[in-house]
Amino acid sequence: MSGHKTYVRDGEPVDVRVTFEGDRARVHVGAASYEFRVVAMAGGGVRLVTDHGAHTVFVAPHGKRQQVRVDGHTYDLEVARARGAQSVVGTGVVEAPMTGTVLEVLVKVGDAVDADQTVVVLSAMKMEHKLLAGVAGTVQEIGCKAGENVDQGRVLVRVEASKT
Amino acid sequence: MSGHKTYVRDGEPVDVRVTFEGDRARVHVGAASYEFRVVAMAGGGVRLVTDHGAHTVFVAPHGKRQQVRVDGHTYDLEVARARGAQSVVGTGVVEAPMTGTVLEVLVKVGDAVDADQTVVVLSAMKMEHKLLAGVAGTVQEIGCKAGENVDQGRVLVRVEASKT
């Protein structure tokens, strides 16, 4: 499972990409890379464990921004684009981020979609993953159907980006 | 939305039926009837509000029994049969308890099912409802398909009870 989000820091966009393997998260923040063991806390927070200690994290939406509280310091982050917080492939090619079962296909060929619109719901690792169109445009192809088992990387939906 | 469960009290089975309307719950315990306003508490408990005061309730499974804590007193309840805690129609006729959208049909005609087996997942009021077979037996008829909108009372699945 992986995800991606762009924040604005000091006026510059910063890409943050995260990949999960088991309980490990590898995060790229711009050119830097970090790895954590992720543990959920009763009550809604998350602990990020490293070899040198651990960080306590709470997150919440804050209007169009995002609040994150790390070790008792709150940061109010500016989000660059509404590209979607869930598993996103931003090219218009919606691939299965991991092997799983398609729960729902929410669009059909020819539908107009927004970048943030969920097009497929995938069940994997017993969790539900919402896959977003990634770009605004028109659905060109549907590569799966509800109930089908799909391998990682399988193209589930193709969206042609609309010209703006 | 409604539900039903049978407990054993003083060696005798006691039927408990609950019907929800909005935030109100009407409960029949044997021949007696009660009505509460139901309010969820942050942290997992529930408040049952009456005109004369309110009760604080926590519940948890306890092996094959069920714990309920009401106003600081814990009761360890004996459950009569594993009839299912979710929306159940116990006759083998699985009806839509409310208008909604079928998310998944988990059986096909001819399948052998247990009474406690989920046969249909319905999305209604933006919540997911698991509809159980209600009786052990064989699926006779499927009356819906995934993605379909169904009205309240629509027969979704029929199960013929097996002879025991």
Added chain:
Amino acid sequence: MPSFQRVLIANRGEIAVRIARGLRELGIESVAICSDPDHDAPHVHAADRAEAIGGQTPAESYLSIDKVLDAAKRSGAQAIHPGYGFLSENAGFARAVRDAGLTFIGPPPEAMLALGSKEKAKEAAIAAGVPVVPGSNDDRGDDAQLGKEAARVGFPLLIKAVAGGGGRGMRLVQNAAEFAAALAAARREAKAAFGDDKVLLERYVHPARHIEIQLIADDHGDVVSLHERECSVQRRHQKVVEEAPSPLVDDDLRQRMGDAAVALAKRVGYRNAGTVEFLVDAANKFYFLEVNTRLQVEHPVTELVTGVDLLHLQVHCAAGGKLRDVLHGRDLRPRGHAIEVRICAESPEHGYLPAAGRLHVVREPVGPGIRVDSGVRQGAEVSVFYDSLLAKLIVHAPTRLAACARLAQALRDTAYLGIDTNVDFLRRVLEDEDFRAGRLRTDFLDRKPELARGPQAPPPDLALAAAVIGMHALANTTASTGNGTTGNAPASATWQRIGALRLWEPTR
């Protein structure tokens, strides 16, 4: 022991929750009241029962004397606790409660009136021999006479417009040489602003500390001082941090301030809990400010260091009980150190802009010596209608430094997210070197604007990484339980989710 069977709480938020808990401990039924937006607010569920009184704004609900009295009658309550704010210092309400045959848990309306205006309160203080800020309010238009008065009042002094407000017509005068010119300017400004050039003179107490004395008084002539609270850390007269004892008060000053406060209370026939506020100058001279005729927001610090429960004492006194029955032989001297911070929905980083919205995350600290008096719950909407106070975080520790460390740590363990709060600001105050050294003055925050501004550095990589991980983690723990759930009792997946919120583990 005299008491009540049922008490109505004419308030909301943390103080209503705290009163409901206290009443329950005393075996007294509590009745909450609620406006429409407070339908299922924490204070409603903290009480034994609730009376909905409708309305959105305070004026339509908690400030409506008729609605509150109606609710009290409907519920069969014998007494009303007003909390703080709302109707708590309204003598008319106190009288209406009494006229309705109920008990007002607070002072009698006569005492409230005697202390209600600053002018009257000052007269009462002078009559009781309590020092007040030296001044002169007898301007007959004779500037030479005023010059003599100024010399008597002493410098530095303030010239204020009698009709004034908002600082217009006000002049700070450092010495006699400046007086005549400043007076002329103040008169011109006052005339222009208010059409009245009358002025008054008042000694400028600076640097000053705000220190107050907690009193409790019964119907039998006993008035007991529960000593001081230090409340100098303020912003525009709004207290931000309160503590007891004051790091700046010694036994002698404590005794003299307590005696003064008791004398004033006796003079006006005061009953129940009340607080006498003083300004204290650099030479430890104290001057009467005003009396708060109610339980105060900051009462917990007094409870922690004296070991009394002020709510219990209020109920005891209101029911006609004698203080000597419950306090006789008790050592009430401050022990250890207690500090309270007020957690508010406001952004010090943005000019203290008030915040409203949904509290998506509420995480309140627990542990030895930590007390949280909270009036909110996770998921609740913080309304624009009411005070911005979300909760009070109070610690008690053996020493002031240990209390600072405990409170700073407790603030790090606290999270109220979804709206702006002052939690980070409070932590910065607690970690400030001057604060930790006890160098407190009423202009403490004015002199340290950097505490409100906060660090200007961009968020570190860790914050960005944590934001993305946290978001994904939460989003995915709400994942579908899918099929395969057996129907017996609540699905184990359900329990896992609501329970452990276990991440990255398949639900069964």
Added chain:
Amino acid sequence: MPSFQRVLIANRGEIAVRIARGLRELGIESVAICSDPDHDAPHVHAADRAEAIGGQTPAESYLSIDKVLDAAKRSGAQAIHPGYGFLSENAGFARAVRDAGLTFIGPPPEAMLALGSKEKAKEAAIAAGVPVVPGSNDDRGDDAQLGKEAARVGFPLLIKAVAGGGGRGMRLVQNAAEFAAALAAARREAKAAFGDDKVLLERYVHPARHIEIQLIADDHGDVVSLHERECSVQRRHQKVVEEAPSPLVDDDLRQRMGDAAVALAKRVGYRNAGTVEFLVDAANKFYFLEVNTRLQVEHPVTELVTGVDLLHLQVHCAAGGKLRDVLHGRDLRPRGHAIEVRICAESPEHGYLPAAGRLHVVREPVGPGIRVDSGVRQGAEVSVFYDSLLAKLIVHAPTRLAACARLAQALRDTAYLGIDTNVDFLRRVLEDEDFRAGRLRTDFLDRKPELARGPQAPPPDLALAAAVIGMHALANTTASTGNGTTGNAPASATWQRIGALRLWEPTR
């Protein structure tokens, strides 16, 4: 002020959490250790960092001196806090820690050895002039001589097999006339059971109270008594409820017991925190029982009534600090009343059967005067490997009755569900008339079996109705977010669910 930079906590559960919090307040880094099942236990996340030491059972983990020392070295800790239980009273461990060049936060091994066996501790007590239970342990087979000894010891007395245990060979003798026959029977039983008919005599102190004195001692010769804890409510020598001060101790007895405890500590060169346990008879005569050479489970009640922080004092003393630097001029007399109950995974209603399994619901009370020292979290698995103590609930209030009311209410506000616990039992104890009246004896629970049994009535309709509603409510709040989620930031439905758990409202 001497201190450490990093301390390893050689324990788990609530005490490890409490130590980690206390260290953080002192600015000291904490290092947790964890066995395999404790991988993500609360104590691990309470510390700044953790060293996994593997193993399932205590013997494989928290009892392994080698593993603990390895972890300490790996982490760079300068000191080890042992908590209670596990290695805390193991003199060999204390010595190994010292030999490794680290500081053991506790007494020196020599003091532990001097107090380690009951016999040695009794000798030390006698040498220090501390009263012990009168007895005779010099059986040379001469029954007539023993009869004379019995008269000296006094009646009632117990005849016990020297080689014995488990009550075999034990006889309670009410008076001299019964002695000869009882002695013969005891000898026969002892011979049969242990192959040795030697017996000892011991005064039977009954009815007795269990009262203990908390001590803290520094390296500079100062030993301070922090007064008594009343721990008479026990089951099979396991404390169930502890409080301070004892309702049965007056200033004079407090002073004499404190002096005795201090004398014993000085005699053996005791350092750091320790507790001297006594039996007290109906005539207020006290008899030495034993010394616990560690911080005790029930230490919070002492902290609440004396205002000290025992963990802070332990660290201060272990680092070579002087008590007079931190306690000089402090009033340490008990103020108010504190009561602690131990919340355990066991079922008093079923013969105190231990319970294990998943804690589906954890709801811990909050409010003025309430402290919870907890070692569990919602969703966690309670393992059979470890002690059944889940958490301690402690209250502080102005009077004992107020503390009883506060604790009973706090217990009603508590929920640990999914496994059996003693929460309802504890509430029944707190509400018991004799308990509330302070009529405490070590056989309190034996004489009141109905407290353990609980009410025998069938569950009321309300319980059944609540069970079904609660189950449905929870099952349905985990409902699918379905589609329609816009992708910007976490889905609002997610936030609603994790946040408010709003029932019966459509998610957006």
